[in-house]
Amino acid sequence: GAGVSQSPSNKVTEKGKDVELRCDPISGHTALYWYRQSLGQGLEFLIYFQGNSAPDKSGLPSDRFSAERTGGSVSTLTIQRTQQEDSAVYLCASSLGWATNEKLFFGSGTQLSVL
Amino acid sequence: AQSVSQHNHHVILSEAASLELGCNYSYGGTVNLFWYVQYPGQHLQLLLKYFSGDPLVKGIKGFEAEFIKSKFSFNLRKPSVQWSDTAEYFCAVNAPGANNLFFGTGTRLTVIP
Numbered sequence: 001g002a003g004v005s006q007s008p009s010n011k012v013t014e015k016g017k018d019v020e021l022r023c024d025p026i027s028g029h030t031a032l033y034w035y036r037q038s039l040g041q042g043l044e045f046l047i048y049f050q051g052n053s054a055p056d057k058s059g060l061p062s063d064r065f066s067a068e069r070t071g072g073s074v075s076t077l078t079i080q081r082t083q084q085e086d087s088a089v090y091l092c093a094s095s096l097g098w099a100t101n102e103k104l105f106f107g108s109g110t111q112l113s114v115l
Numbered sequence: 116a117q118s119v120s121q122h123n124h125h126v127i128l129s130e131a132a133s134l135e136l137g138c139n140y141s142y143g144g145t146v147n148l149f150w151y152v153q154y155p156g157q158h159l160q161l162l163l164k165y166f167s168g169d170p171l172v173k174g175i176k177g178f179e180a181e182f183i184k185s186k187f188s189f190n191l192r193k194p195s196v197q198w199s200d201t202a203e204y205f206c207a208v209n210a211p212g213a214n215n216l217f218f219g220t221g222t223r224l225t226v227i228p
Contacts, residue, residue: 003158035218042119043205043218056214091159104151104216106159 002026004107006092012113013082021077021110025094032075033095033104034067038088046090049075082114118142119208121219128196129227136191136222138180138206148189149207149216150180159205165189166211176200198228 005024013019025032034046045059049069060066064082069075079086089109095102120139128134140146150162163174170182180191189206206219 033216040220042121042220043207045215045217048214050214059215093159103161103164104159106151108158 004092004094004105006090006107006110008110009108010111010113012115014115015084016081018078018080019082019112021079021090021112023075023077023092023094023107025073025075025092026105027073029094029096029105030072031095031097031102032069033093034075034077035091035093036088037091037109043091046077079112082112084114087112087114119206119217119219121204121206121222123222124220125223125225127225127227130198131195132226134191134193134196134200134224136204136206136224138189138191138219140187140189140206140208140217142187142208142210144210146208147211148180148182150174150178150189150191151205151207151218152202153205153221154202162191162204196224196226198226200224201226 007022030051032049035043036046037043047067048056064080067077089111091106091109093104093106095104118141122137148165151159152162153159162178163172163180165172165182173179178193180189182189203221203223205221207216209216
């Protein structure tokens with residue numbers, strides 16, 4: 001597609017359930033990022049993938065969060081045993097190269113609501 | 116650790132007014148600086164960026180930003196705003212080659228026709 005695609009756009013779940021969020025980056029982009037935006041907060045870095053290198057997981061807030069990127073393209077962010085504080089907009093971005101001086105292209109995000 | 120401060124949470128201006136949105140960062144080394152914008156119902160997109168060279172950077176739609184190293188600032192300016200500039204503006208900073216881009220909390224700009 002022409003841009004970064006995220007699905008679902010909205011997800012409502014019950015506390016304790018697992019959720020999967022999907023990101024399709026722009027074709028040919030080697031770098032992929034996940035960010036989280038909570039109400040009134042800036043964008044919080046979660047994880048970064050670059051090609052076949054080991055991901056930078058330094059931003060993941062707990063071991064309930066994990067992400068993978070299959071075949072260097074599609075990425076899935078999984079949150080296990082969701083908590084109410086996980087409610088946020090989860091944004092995915094991709095860029096052409098490895099360095100963050102590259103322009104990031106963002107998706108429209110997944111609004112996650114944990115009841 | 117790097118952090119980014121945007122002190123203006125919500126700015127309301129009339130059309131043709133001048134705009135300046137503040138951005139300060141805390142990082143002692145060389146940095147790359149960005150402004151991203153999110154128009155209503157649209158994705159975040161890059162407005163402008165600074166890596167090196169001329170500290171006055173020109174971006175799209177008449178925006179500019181000035182990097183003042185001594186003040187650790189990268190304020191966004193526009194001489195005359197339009198209704199279509201209504202959006203949320205995010206300042207971001209990172210160390211060259213670093214994976215993480217640190218974003219501020221954003222400033223919501225409302226331009227009244």
